[in-house]
Amino acid sequence: MGRVALALVHQELLERTRDRWVLVISGLFALLASGVSLYGRSEELTATRLIGPSLVTLASLFVPLVALILGHDAVVGERERNTLGLLLSLPVRRFEVILAKFVGRLLALGGAIGLGLGAAVLFASAENRAVLLQLILPTLLLGAAFLSVGVLLSTLVSRQLTSASLVVATWFLLVFFYDLGLLGLMVVTDGQVAPETISTLVTVNPAGLFRLEMMQRFAGPDVLEGLGVGVAPPGSAATIGLWTLWILAPVASSSLILTLKKVT
Amino acid sequence: MTPPLKTLELRELSVHYGKLQALRGVDLALSAGEVLILAGPNGAGKSTLIKYLLGLVKPSAGALYVDGARRGVDDGLKRDLGYLPESVAFAENLDGEQVLRFFARARGVPRQRVHQVLARVGLLHAARRRVRGYSRGMRQRLGLGVAILSEPRLLILDEPTGGLDQEGLEVLWSVLAEWRAADRLVLMATHDLTLVERRVDRMCLLEGGSVRALDTPTRLRELAALPVRVSFRLADPRDGVEALVAQARGFADGGEVALREDMLSVEVPPARLLPLLQLHMDLGKLVQGVRVEEPGLDAVYDHLLEEAT
Numbered sequence: 001m002g003r004v005a006l007a008l009v010h011q012e013l014l015e016r017t018r019d020r021w022v023l024v025i026s027g028l029f030a031l032l033a034s035g036v037s038l039y040g041r042s043e044e045l046t047a048t049r050l051i052g053p054s055l056v057t058l059a060s061l062f063v064p065l066v067a068l069i070l071g072h073d074a075v076v077g078e079r080e081r082n083t084l085g086l087l088l089s090l091p092v093r094r095f096e097v098i099l100a101k102f103v104g105r106l107l108a109l110g111g112a113i114g115l116g117l118g119a120a121v122l123f124a125s126a127e128n129r130a131v132l133l134q135l136i137l138p139t140l141l142l143g144a145a146f147l148s149v150g151v152l153l154s155t156l157v158s159r160q161l162t163s164a165s166l167v168v169a170t171w172f173l174l175v176f177f178y179d180l181g182l183l184g185l186m187v188v189t190d191g192q193v194a195p196e197t198i199s200t201l202v203t204v205n206p207a208g209l210f211r212l213e214m215m216q217r218f219a220g221p222d223v224l225e226g227l228g229v230g231v232a233p234p235g236s237a238a239t240i241g242l243w244t245l246w247i248l249a250p251v252a253s254s255s256l257i258l259t260l261k262k263v264t
Numbered sequence: 265m266t267p268p269l270k271t272l273e274l275r276e277l278s279v280h281y282g283k284l285q286a287l288r289g290v291d292l293a294l295s296a297g298e299v300l301i302l303a304g305p306n307g308a309g310k311s312t313l314i315k316y317l318l319g320l321v322k323p324s325a326g327a328l329y330v331d332g333a334r335r336g337v338d339d340g341l342k343r344d345l346g347y348l349p350e351s352v353a354f355a356e357n358l359d360g361e362q363v364l365r366f367f368a369r370a371r372g373v374p375r376q377r378v379h380q381v382l383a384r385v386g387l388l389h390a391a392r393r394r395v396r397g398y399s400r401g402m403r404q405r406l407g408l409g410v411a412i413l414s415e416p417r418l419l420i421l422d423e424p425t426g427g428l429d430q431e432g433l434e435v436l437w438s439v440l441a442e443w444r445a446a447d448r449l450v451l452m453a454t455h456d457l458t459l460v461e462r463r464v465d466r467m468c469l470l471e472g473g474s475v476r477a478l479d480t481p482t483r484l485r486e487l488a489a490l491p492v493r494v495s496f497r498l499a500d501p502r503d504g505v506e507a508l509v510a511q512a513r514g515f516a517d518g519g520e521v522a523l524r525e526d527m528l529s530v531e532v533p534p535a536r537l538l539p540l541l542q543l544h545m546d547l548g549k550l551v552q553g554v555r556v557e558e559p560g561l562d563a564v565y566d567h568l569l570e571e572a573t
Contacts, residue, residue, distance in 0.1 A: 007369035011355075011362075018357035081353035086410070089318040089347045090370050091339035262281065263320045 004092035005100040012104025017111070021069055026112035029062040033120035037132075041125050051128055052135070052218035055120055059113075059139045060211050064146040064175050066112050068167035071150020074101045075258060076163045085263050095255035102151055102251050109143045134217065138210055145206040145246035146174075152250035155257045175207045203234050206246045213239065269344050269417035270296045270331050272317075272449060277326035278473075279312050286312040288473040289326065294418075296447040299440050299463060301454055303565055304470035310453040313470070314420055317451070318347060343371070346416035350423040350453075352407035356396035360387050360406050363395060364413060371414040378413075385409040385435055400427035405435060412439055419443055421452040425459055437463055461561035469568055476572040481561050488567045490559040491519045491531040494540055497553040498526045504550060515540045 001009070016022055033055055040051035075098070078084035087097060117139060121132045153166045182201055185193055202208040234242065272294045279287040287309045294300050302310045315321045317328075319337035327334050330341060354363050364378045382388045385405040395403065404427045411419060424436055440463050443450050454460055457467075461481050469477040469484075477484055498505065505523065512521050512530045519531030532540050537556070544554050559567075 003372060004370040007366055010369065011358075011366040014362065015355050015357050077355075081355070082349040082351055083354060085315065085318060085320055086347055086349050086352065088320055089342060089345065090367075091342040092370075263315065 001096060001100065002092060004090045005096040008087075008092075008097065008100035009104040009107070012101055013107045016070060016105055016108035019070075022066060022108065022112065025062060025066050025069065026115055029058065029066070029112070029116035030119040032058055032062075033116045034123050037120040037123040037128075040128065041123065051120070051124060052131055053215060055117070055132065055135060056211060056214040056218065059116075059135065059142065060207050061175060062116070063109075063113060063139055063143045064207060065171050067109055067143040067146035068150040068153075068171055070105045070109055071102075071147045071152075072154050072163045072167040073160050074098075074105065074151045074154040075254070076154045076157055076160050079158060079263075080160050088263060094258045098151065098155070098251060098255045098258060102148065105147055105151075106144055109147055110140060113139050113143055131218070135214065138214055141243045141247070142206055142210040145243065146171075148247050148250040152254045152257075155254040155261070174205055178205050178208065199234075203238075203242060206243075209234075209239070209242055267331070268296075268447075269341075269449065270447075271329075272418065273329040273332075274313075274316075275327055275329060277313075277316065277328070278324050279309075279316060279321055280324045281312075286473055287316070287323075290470075290473075290475055292468055292475065292478065294449050294451060296449060297444050298465045299444055299450040299452065300466045300468060301452045301457070301460060301464045302468050302470060303454065303457060304476075305569065308470040309473040310470055311422070312473075314347075314422055314451070314453060317345070317418075317420060318342075341418075343414075344416055345418040345420060346411035346414060348404075348407045348411040348419075348421045348424055351400075351426060352410075353403055354395045354406060356394060359392050359394050360398070360402075360409075361391040363406060364409055367410050367413050373414050381409045381413050384412070384439075386431060401429050401432050404428055405432055408436065408439065417448050419448065419450045421450065421454075423454055423456075424452060425454060425456045433459070440464075457561040457565055467561065467565075469565065469572075471569060471572050477568045481564070484561070484564050484568065485558060486534070488559070488564045489534055490563055490567055492534055492537050492559070493557040494530050494532060494537070495555045495557070496528045496530075496544060496551045497555075498528060499550055499552045500526075508550065511543060512540075515543070 036051055036054045036058065040054075075084065078087055088094065113136070117132065117136055121129050124132055149170060150167055153170065154163045157163045157166065179202075182198060186198065202212055274290050274292045277287055277290040277292075278285065290309070290313065292300075292313075302313060304310050312321060316323060317337060319342060328336060335341070358366075360382065361378060364381060365375070367373075368375060368378050379388070379391075382391050385408050387402060387405055387409065390398065390402060395406070398406065404424070408421075408424065411421065419439075425433065428436060440450060440452075444465075452460070452464070464481065466478065466480050467484060468475055477487070479487065496508075498508075505528075508528065509521060509523060512528060515532050515536045516530050517533055517536060519533070520529070521531070522529045530540065541554070541556075544551050
């Protein structure tokens with residue numbers, strides 16, 4: 001990264017830490033995570049039985065939302081403020097602009113996740129802390145994937161309002177309706193869909209992959225058996241591949257689109 | 265160290281957006297110490313020309329020559345230019361100083377220059393106020409500050425007068441004067457021709473992607489040959505006024521002749537101006553004062569545009 005891109009990383013981080021929506025949602029996440037941690041401590045339950053799965057659920061709801069909000073105005077915001085041309089008139093490549101915006105916002109997201117999970121770790125009992133620390137990296141990957149999608153959406157559209165609507169729709173679709181859709185598919189087909197297909201469909205969604213990975217880590221491989229869903233976890237290589245794809249593909253697409261798209 | 269930028273020349277520059285041809289074989293040169301304005305109706309190609317110089321669009325034909333050498337819009341040129349976009353807004357969560365600091369870091373400008381620039385554009389008092397609380401004029405001044413931050417050789421201003429109050433305009437005029445005095449180059453797209461005409465050296469009139477006229481305001485005015493308005497303040501409107509009006513009509517050549525209270529206004533072709541003023545000399549005591557108003561650059565613009573179409 002050149003000087004302009006590094007300055008942009010710094011600027012993006014500074015700007016995001018002053019975004020009230022990001023602050024409010026991050027604060028709420030920290031509050032709820034602390035609550036879960038304190039409840040688990042008072043009930044003398046182990047992290048793997050209660051705190052872990054509860055935090056996974058919380059993180060899978062909040063982190064994609066914060067990440068999408070963080071990414072939604074990355075490019076379209078500059079376009080609407082008439083500063084995109086100004087930014088690109090600096091000696092910087094367009095892919096560097098996208099990369100710098102992604103990295104700067106990822107650092108802000110890292111701060112938000114650190115705040116939320118840090119609060120949970122802080123209030124957890126000593127024996128649960130090590131277990132909760134296992135959540136940090138996968139949560140960051142989850143956030144990075146959704147942030148990347150948010151940046152892509154912000155590159156595709158020409159109005160910030162459209163981008164905001166799209167990120168909300170994406171959040172509902174991937175975080176809420178996706179699993180419901182799969183359940184619906186199984187009901188409609190009377191369980192005729194092969195478990196491997198369901199398994200694949202669950203894991204190609206970053207929110208599903210995160211939940212599956214973490215639930216299995218905290219509650220064991222039979223966690224979804226109770227629902228009648230035999231979802232097999234993907235192998236390590238497949239997991240790394242999926243996360244890499246979800247994080248890099250949208251950012252790379254954004255760079256390509258920004259390079260090809262007319263700057264107004 | 266690279267020598268300072270002295271001339272920019274566009275030769276036969278054409279730009280297409282798909283099937284739409286935004287610029288058609290534009291020839292335009294800009295020299296050190298010159299302030300050149302780009303004028304033209306919406307869609308004339310002003311923004312496209314600016315975007316080309318910023319490296320935002322690729323030409324379909326033609327080339328840019330920098331100091332006589334063929335060169336594209338590269339990082340070297342980008343380091344040497346400052347740009348003020350039209351109706352610029354900036355991130356609302358940041359304060360003015362933070363906005364300028366980012367561009368200072370990006371351009372490798374010393375930090376103390378930020379405060380100098382804030383003072384220069386009259387925003388030192390609002391340096392720590394978030395941009396959200398800035399008026400349109402203040403945002404425009406901040407944009408001007410961003411443009412001049414690195415003291416670029418080439419300053420590109422897109423509608424710089426928008427939203428500026430008198431104080432802001434004075435800042436803009438002083439920047440133009442400074443850039444001219446320092447032998448730098450200024451390219452400015454504007455619709456406020458009357459406002460800027462005394463501060464510019466040449467005007468380029470674009471229409472339909474082509475250059476329709478390119479010269480100094482004085483030469484363009486001569487080219488347009490629009491009538492000049494001469495107003496005589498009469499010593500006594502009742503004394504010999506009919507004869508005076510009749511004489512004035514002879515000079516007006518069909519132009520407007522109007523008598524309002526003690527003021528006789530006559531529109532004459534430029535070629536008749538001197539004989540008309542001679543009449544004033546001959547009339548002696550009948551006329552107390554005289555004022556000559558040349559047509560504004562906006563009238564010249566309208567005329568040239570009408571001729572072109």
